[in-house]
Amino acid sequence: MYVSTSIKARSEIFNNRNPTLIELKNISLYYSNENNGLPILDNINLQLEANDFVCLLGPSGCGKSSLLNILAGFQKPTTGEVMINDKPHTGPSPNVGVVFQHHNLFPWMTIEKNIEFGLKMKSISKSERKRLVSYYLNLVGLESSAKMLPYQLSGGMKQRASIARTLATDPQAILMDEPFSALDALTRENMQIHLLELWKKTRKCIFFITHDVEEALLLGKRILVMHSKPGRIIVDLQNPLSQYNQSVQKIKHLKEFNELRHDLISAIRGYSKANN
Amino acid sequence: MVPKFVCKKQILTRGISMISITLILIIWTVSTNLKWLDPVFLPTPQSVWRAFLELIRDGYKGTSLSTHILNSLYRLFLALILAFFTAVPLGMFCGISRYILAIFDPIIEFYRPLPPLAYYALLVLWLGIDDKSKVALLFLSAFAPLFISTVSSVQRVPQDRINGALSLGASKPKVLLYIILPSCLPDIITGLRTAIGVTYATLVAAEMVAATSGIGWMVLDASKYLRSDIVFVGIILMGGIAILIDSIIRLYQHVRFSWIGRQD
Ligand SMILES: Nc1ncnc2c1ncn2[C@@H]1O[C@H](COP(=O)(O)OP(=O)(O)OP(=O)(O)O)[C@@H](O)[C@H]1O
Ligand SMILES: [Mg+2]
Numbered sequence: 001m002y003v004s005t006s007i008k009a010r011s012e013i014f015n016n017r018n019p020t021l022i023e024l025k026n027i028s029l030y031y032s033n034e035n036n037g038l039p040i041l042d043n044i045n046l047q048l049e050a051n052d053f054v055c056l057l058g059p060s061g062c063g064k065s066s067l068l069n070i071l072a073g074f075q076k077p078t079t080g081e082v083m084i085n086d087k088p089h090t091g092p093s094p095n096v097g098v099v100f101q102h103h104n105l106f107p108w109m110t111i112e113k114n115i116e117f118g119l120k121m122k123s124i125s126k127s128e129r130k131r132l133v134s135y136y137l138n139l140v141g142l143e144s145s146a147k148m149l150p151y152q153l154s155g156g157m158k159q160r161a162s163i164a165r166t167l168a169t170d171p172q173a174i175l176m177d178e179p180f181s182a183l184d185a186l187t188r189e190n191m192q193i194h195l196l197e198l199w200k201k202t203r204k205c206i207f208f209i210t211h212d213v214e215e216a217l218l219l220g221k222r223i224l225v226m227h228s229k230p231g232r233i234i235v236d237l238q239n240p241l242s243q244y245n246q247s248v249q250k251i252k253h254l255k256e257f258n259e260l261r262h263d264l265i266s267a268i269r270g271y272s273k274a275n276n
Numbered sequence: 277m278v279p280k281f282v283c284k285k286q287i288l289t290r291g292i293s294m295i296s297i298t299l300i301l302i303i304w305t306v307s308t309n310l311k312w313l314d315p316v317f318l319p320t321p322q323s324v325w326r327a328f329l330e331l332i333r334d335g336y337k338g339t340s341l342s343t344h345i346l347n348s349l350y351r352l353f354l355a356l357i358l359a360f361f362t363a364v365p366l367g368m369f370c371g372i373s374r375y376i377l378a379i380f381d382p383i384i385e386f387y388r389p390l391p392p393l394a395y396y397a398l399l400v401l402w403l404g405i406d407d408k409s410k411v412a413l414l415f416l417s418a419f420a421p422l423f424i425s426t427v428s429s430v431q432r433v434p435q436d437r438i439n440g441a442l443s444l445g446a447s448k449p450k451v452l453l454y455i456i457l458p459s460c461l462p463d464i465i466t467g468l469r470t471a472i473g474v475t476y477a478t479l480v481a482a483e484m485v486a487a488t489s490g491i492g493w494m495v496l497d498a499s500k501y502l503r504s505d506i507v508f509v510g511i512i513l514m515g516g517i518a519i520l521i522d523s524i525i526r527l528y529q530h531v532r533f534s535w536i537g538r539q540d
Contacts, residue, residue: 074439094445104440107535108458118444151538
């Protein structure tokens with residue numbers, strides 16, 4: 001297995017400071033008779049801490065979304081279980097929010113109503129709902145679009161609305177499956193900055209899937225790299241860049257950023273080459 | 277909201293339609309007034325208009341014109357309402373569970389292609405000649421298109437949308453009510469339009485077979501006495517009412533479902 005030495009060295013910095021929020025125990029996933037009987041996910045053990053920002057990288061088709069679906073409770077693993085706060089997590093719950101690649105807003109509801117939906121499901125009183133909706137609209141900068149329908153918003157605005165909708169139900173963890181990959185480069189960068197700010201304000205546990213190594217380095221406190229056939233996590237790294245309190249532009253110009261980027265890319269690519 | 281050039285195109289197509297209607301009216305007026313055709317086959321527009329005024333004043337066979345129309349519409353809408361409130365819920369359950377669908381699918385697939393008048397005889401036998409058998413017939417012809425459009429629409433609701441609602445804390449019944457139903461409503465309304473079309477045609481046919489009132493009966497009865505002017509009034513009224521009902525629903529669709537087809 002190819003893993004660069006610098007990544008290995010850094011992995012050892014890893015130490016558990018925060019309490020564990022989500023625990024994956026021996027998770028395996030098979031889709032019957034496909035993939036020549038090889039598991040999509042092979043015995044994955046993973047702990048996610050409260051307040052952490054975890055980015056998951058990996059080549060296309062390696063099972064990232066499958067892992068997220070298991071975390072979210074959309075998909076049952078073939079073996080193993082997911083624990084949240086030491087309790088088994090067996091189905092979707094508002095405790096674990098999900099932001100999809102496609103904004104997934106309800107197209108017939110205004111932005112306001114979309115954000116209110118989760119609050120209604122929690123039977124929160126009307127006046128409190130109103131207060132929360134305007135708080136979250138404000139948080140993502142969409143006050144002026146409150147009464148609009150999703151199709152009237154730009155891609156980035158829709159994705160922000162979708163994040164606000166998830167945040168509003170106050171989940172303990174937020175799972176994001178390539179939420180910015182459909183956006184143009186500039187919007188994407190703005191959204192990354194925005195998400196980091198939101199995370200610093202709310203300190204939710206975020207589990208963020210991306211194809212983009214730079215995105216993972218800019219956002220993640222912890223970076224995981226996954227490989228396919230069978231799906232395993234082969235790199236688990238504390239991102240040293242997350243300690244620097246610097247702007248995204250500055251971080252991108254650090255020597256360390258480029259070294260890490262290079263290492264992560266060859267970790268992802270090296271393995272997929274070895275397989276093909 | 278709508279770009280200007282679309283409006284221009286719309287005005288143009290409307291204009292063309294108007295010209296086409298006007299041309300038909302002119303040809304009708306000219307050909308009948310010049311007596312190219314026997315007025316029994318094709319009455320003049322003036323005589324049709326006179327028959328219309330006469331019908332409004334005196335009614336037909338002791339019943340006023342509006343009663344004939346209302347009788348027909350009553351049968352139509354009673355059947356549609358009954359069908360809507362049974363076919364849509366049943367279709368939703370069949371859409372979410374293939375086991376429930378397996379119970380009802382064969383029944384509906386069997387009777388759906390049958391011409392309604394084929395089993396009308398049976399319904400008359402069971403329910404009598406009056407409104408009950410007609411409403412039952414119309415109910416059956418409205419049920420199938422509503423049911424089928426509901427089932428297929430429920431099956432096409434994106435899984436991500438359902439998953440998203442579940443992780444926002446919605447229970448399964450709430451997902452059905454607040455997410456699946458509104459997602460399917462546009463298709464259901466389109467299904468309703470189809471149902472109205474089918475039911476309307478069946479209604480007129482049913483009134484022609486067995487009735488003593490209604491617009492379909494009026495047309496058939498008038499034809500027995502070679503009153504083609506009244507037949508024409510009846511046909512034009514039927515067409516006009518159908519267009520009116522359909523445009524009301526289309527307007528509703530336009531207002532309520534502005535988001536359709538612009539989801540990305
Ligand atoms: N419902 C399914 N049935 C059968 N196989 C599936 C199903 N969903 C996913 N797979 C297979 O599982 C593997 C992992 O898919 P997954 O969507 O998790 O990959 P991914 O890492 O998210 O890829 P991408 O980066 O392209 O989104 C793929 O080989 C895919 O073909
Ligand atoms: Mg994926």
